[in-house]
Amino acid sequence: MQRQSLVIANWKMNGSRHLVKQLANTLRNAPEVLADVTVAVCPPAVLLAAWQSEVFYDQVHLGAQDVNENASGAHTGEHSLALVAEAGAEYVLIGHSERRQFYGDTEQRIQAKVESALAATEPKFKVVLCVGESEQEREAEQTMQVVQAQLESALQNVTSAKMAQVVIAYEPVWAIGTGKTASPAQAQEVHAFIRQWLQQKYDAAGTSVPLLYGGSVKAENAETLFAEADIDGGLIGGASLEPEAFLAICRAAQARRS
């Protein structure tokens, strides 16, 4: 099955209004890429509005890097789904390893965030669930158990019908921001495992879920990663801060289709 290519920029705590303009202009000048590849950008939430005024919605989608599971209330510093939706977000990253490691995102909170995001109707968010093992877990040959436990926990109450809104990003923690990319074969092995798990739980609905690889994806390695059967695109950190590099990665995702 040929799934649509998807590339998502995760700016993390980086970027500026200037970079919004630069990346928007770079992407706007490549309509042939945007016609073939779904591209979403997740800037810091305070820059969503700047993107909203720059970008044609039907060309580049916007996303939030995280969201609070509650609808509103006394949660200083947090953003609700309604707030990020108002700022233009259609995608939301949930369970990024940096949030799991440093900001208290337990399995239970991630599950709650996934369920709140999938319950929202205006808009119907695309939930990008991030999973991945640490270096020690890989060395102990626990990669598949760790990934499976993360999927089981986050998706335990998610039905097949809702899976049309779900994207899974496999991001091995040891490859994030380290320059150590998983080899295409290493990434494909885990993606195939995730695909099999999804198909077992969701049948056909599991076949349609896009699977993204993240972790030191660069213009130079994107094409070989995206050539793998179960890698439908990427979740890009550092390279998404360089407009030309990010566009080159989007072009590599476009090449995957042909």
Ligand SMILES: O=C(CO)COP(=O)(O)O
């Ligand atoms: O964490 C990532 C994207 O969410 C990957 O970051 P890098 O591309 O900087 O390794």
